[in-house]
Amino acid sequence: MKSPYIRELQASQTVLGTFLVSYKDIRQKKGGEPVLHLTLADRTGDLDARMFDNAAEVLDTFERDDFVRVKGLLQVFHNRPQLTIHKILPVPESEVDTSDFFPVSKRDRDEMFRELQSWIAGMTNPHLKALLEAIFADESIAAPFRSAPAAKTVHHNWIGGLIEHVLSMCHLARFTAAHYPDIDFDLLLAGVILHDLGKIRELSFTRSIAYTTEGQLIGHIVIGIGMIEDKLRRIPDFPARLRELLVHMILSHHGELEFGSPKIPVFPEALLLHYIDNLDSKMECMRSLLEKDRTVEGEWTAYNSALERSALKKSRFLEPEEPAVKSEVPASPKPHPEPTSAFAAKLSHALQREPG
Numbered sequence: 001m002k003s004p005y006i007r008e009l010q011a012s013q014t015v016l017g018t019f020l021v022s023y024k025d026i027r028q029k030k031g032g033e034p035v036l037h038l039t040l041a042d043r044t045g046d047l048d049a050r051m052f053d054n055a056a057e058v059l060d061t062f063e064r065d066d067f068v069r070v071k072g073l074l075q076v077f078h079n080r081p082q083l084t085i086h087k088i089l090p091v092p093e094s095e096v097d098t099s100d101f102f103p104v105s106k107r108d109r110d111e112m113f114r115e116l117q118s119w120i121a122g123m124t125n126p127h128l129k130a131l132l133e134a135i136f137a138d139e140s141i142a143a144p145f146r147s148a149p150a151a152k153t154v155h156h157n158w159i160g161g162l163i164e165h166v167l168s169m170c171h172l173a174r175f176t177a178a179h180y181p182d183i184d185f186d187l188l189l190a191g192v193i194l195h196d197l198g199k200i201r202e203l204s205f206t207r208s209i210a211y212t213t214e215g216q217l218i219g220h221i222v223i224g225i226g227m228i229e230d231k232l233r234r235i236p237d238f239p240a241r242l243r244e245l246l247v248h249m250i251l252s253h254h255g256e257l258e259f260g261s262p263k264i265p266v267f268p269e270a271l272l273l274h275y276i277d278n279l280d281s282k283m284e285c286m287r288s289l290l291e292k293d294r295t296v297e298g299e300w301t302a303y304n305s306a307l308e309r310s311a312l313k314k315s316r317f318l319e320p321e322e323p324a325v326k327s328e329v330p331a332s333p334k335p336h337p338e339p340t341s342a343f344a345a346k347l348s349h350a351l352q353r354e355p356g
Contacts, residue, residue, distance in 0.1 A: 002017070002018060002042065002096075002097065002100035002101075003017065004017050005042055005043070005044040005100075006019070006040070006041070006042050006044050006045045006046065006047050007044035007045050008044075009047070009074050009081065010074065011074055011075065011076050011081060011296065012073075012074065012075070013073075013074045014071070014072075014073055014074075015070065015071065015072050015073070015074050015083060016069075016070075016071045017069070017070065018067060018068070018069045018070075018091055018096060019040035019041060019042055019047075019067070019068060019070065019101070020040065020041045020042060020065070020066075020067055020068075020101040020102075020207065020208065021038055021039070021040060021041075021062060021063070021064050021065065021066050021067075021068055022039045022040070022041040022046060022064065022065070022208040023037075023038060023039035023064060024036070024037075024038055024062075024063065024064045025037040025038075026055075026059060029052075033055070033056065034055045034056050034059060035050060035051065035052055035055055036049075036050065036051035036055045036058070036059070036085070036088075037049075037050060038050070038051070038085070040068075040070070040083065041101065041208070042100060042101045043099070043100060043101055043102055043103050043104065044103075045292050045294075047081060047082075047083055047294075048077075048080065048081070048082045048083070049070070049072070049082065049083040049084075049085055050082060050083070050084055050085065051084075051085040051086075051088060052084065053086075058088050058089075061088075061089070061090050062088075062090040064208070065207035065208055066090055066091075067090070067091040067092075067093060067095075067096050067101070068088050068089060068090055068091060069088070069089050069091050070083070070085050070087065070088045070089075071085070071086050071087040071088075072084050072085040072086050072087075073086070076296050079295050079296050079297060079298070080294050080295055080296070080302065081294050081296070102158070102159055102205075102207075103157070103158035103159065104158055104159040104160060105158060105159065105160030105161060105163075105164050107160065107164060109146045109147060109159075109160045109163065110146070112146070112160065112163045112164060112167055113142070113145075113146050113163065115167055116136070116163060116166065116167060116170075116193070117136070119167075119170050119189060119193070120132045120133060120136065120193070123186045123189065123190075124186060125186040125187070125190075127235070127237075127238050127239060127242055128186050128187065128189075128190045128242070128246070129186075130235055130238075131190070131228070131231060131232065131235060131238065132190060132193060132194070134231045134234065134235065135194070135197070135227070135228070135231050138231075141197075141200065141227065144200040144201075145162065145163060145197070145200055146160065146163055147159050147160060147205065148160075148161070148162040148163075148199050148200045148203060148205060149161040149162060149199070149203060149205055149209050150162040150164075150165040150196060150199065150281070151199075151203075151209075151281075152203060152209045152210065152211065153209075153306075154281065154285055154306045155280075155281040155282075155284040155285045155288070155306075156281070156284055157209055159205060162196060162199050162200070165196070165280060165281070165284070166192060166193055166196070168280050168284075169192045169276050169277060169280050170189065170192055170193070172276045172279065172280060173185070173188050173189055173192050173272075173273075173276055176272055176276060177272070180268070180272070182268070183268060183269060183272065184269055187242075187245060187246070187249075187269045188269045188272060188273060190246055190249075191246065191249035191250065191253070191269060191270070191273040192273060192276065192277075194224065194228060194246070194250060195224070195249070195250055195253045195273060195277060196220060196224065197220075197223075197224040197227055197228065197250075198219070198220030198221060198222070198223030198224030198225075198226075198227065199220045199224075201214055201215065201220075201223050201227075202214070202215030202218075202219060202220035202223055203215060203220075219260065221250060221251060221253075221254075221260065221261070221262075224250055225247055225250050225251065228246070228247070228250070229247075245267070245269075245270075248263060248265075248266070248267075248270055249265075249269065249270045249273050251263045252264055252265040252266070252270050252274065253265075253270070253273050253274050253277055254274070255274040255275075255278065282307065285304070285306050285307055286307065286311060289301050289304050289307065289311050290311055290313065293311075293313070298313075299312060299313050299316050299317045300312060300313065301313065
């Protein structure tokens with residue numbers, strides 16, 4: 001088993017371990033010498049790293065998504081851990097267990113896929129049910145759907161994250177559809193299950209998570225609609241207007257034009273899909289921010305651009321403050337006043353004499 005994991009590292013610790021390079025950049029000192037800026041990762045998190053000395057000797061020995069063995073000192077810089085690398089060597093993939101380096105859902109992926117099939121089996125609309133069964137009977141879709149992340153960085157960004165996100169939304173859809181009257185639950189559920197279908201081709205996730213060329217050029221919304229349309233052509237009796245409603249839900253699920261949707265939601269199930277998706281992704285983003293935050297001191301996390309805020313570390317905030325310890329300084333004895341006359345001097349001398 002890999003050791004140490006990033007989550008186990010402590011400030012001022014000398015680190016010797018193997019990590020995945022998820023980011024690599026080469027910058028320069030004022031004198032022109034190169035400095036390596038890296039992000040090292042394993043399944044427990046990631047870590048900023050810098051190599052200030054002798055970087056020129058190792059620049060071309062590894063690339064992003066390679067495994068490396070590093071030796072360095074973990075320090076705190078701007079209230080966050082940063083590893084200063086002293087030595088770094090590439091490590092062949094054959095010498096590592098890749099499962100140690102890629103975040104994976106805590107849930108079993110096959111078990112999650114069986115749950116997804118049970119949601120589909122419970123649908124009563126025969127057209128939507130037939131479409132979903134056809135999509136997930138295709139192993140070229142079903143296999144990557146089990147493993148794909150839901151996003152590159154923002155939320156559920158791990159192996160199995162997409163199906164975990166979808167199943168969470170299925171439960172939210174059931175609760176909300178029961179609360180609001182006149183919601184077509186089967187239509188809402190179909191939108192939930194299919195809204196991010198295109199992610200299986202938008203993202204690559206063999207090592208670190210990255211956008212494919214298709215993903216960068218077209219995006220998961222259009223990719224997903226293309227995949228759905230391909231299956232719809234093989235279901236000749238699928239109602240045309242039901243198709244338009246479903247396609248609109250996929251197109252509008254980001255909710256706003258500025259967030260990448262070419263249309264905004266214009267009927268209840270489409271609007272509900274958008275808010276369910278937004279709720280689940282934001283809550284997971286908040287949970288992950290609090291769990292993985294690496295700031296050393298204080299009650300607040302680092303700023304999160306996806307949430308546009310820092311988050312309060314509630315448990316630390318609620319910890320009782322320790323009372324300040326006051327040091328007890330013994331009071332100095334008051335000096336006796338100087339006698340002001342011969343009689344006073346004799347009286348003072350008599351009072352200070354110990355009894356014989």
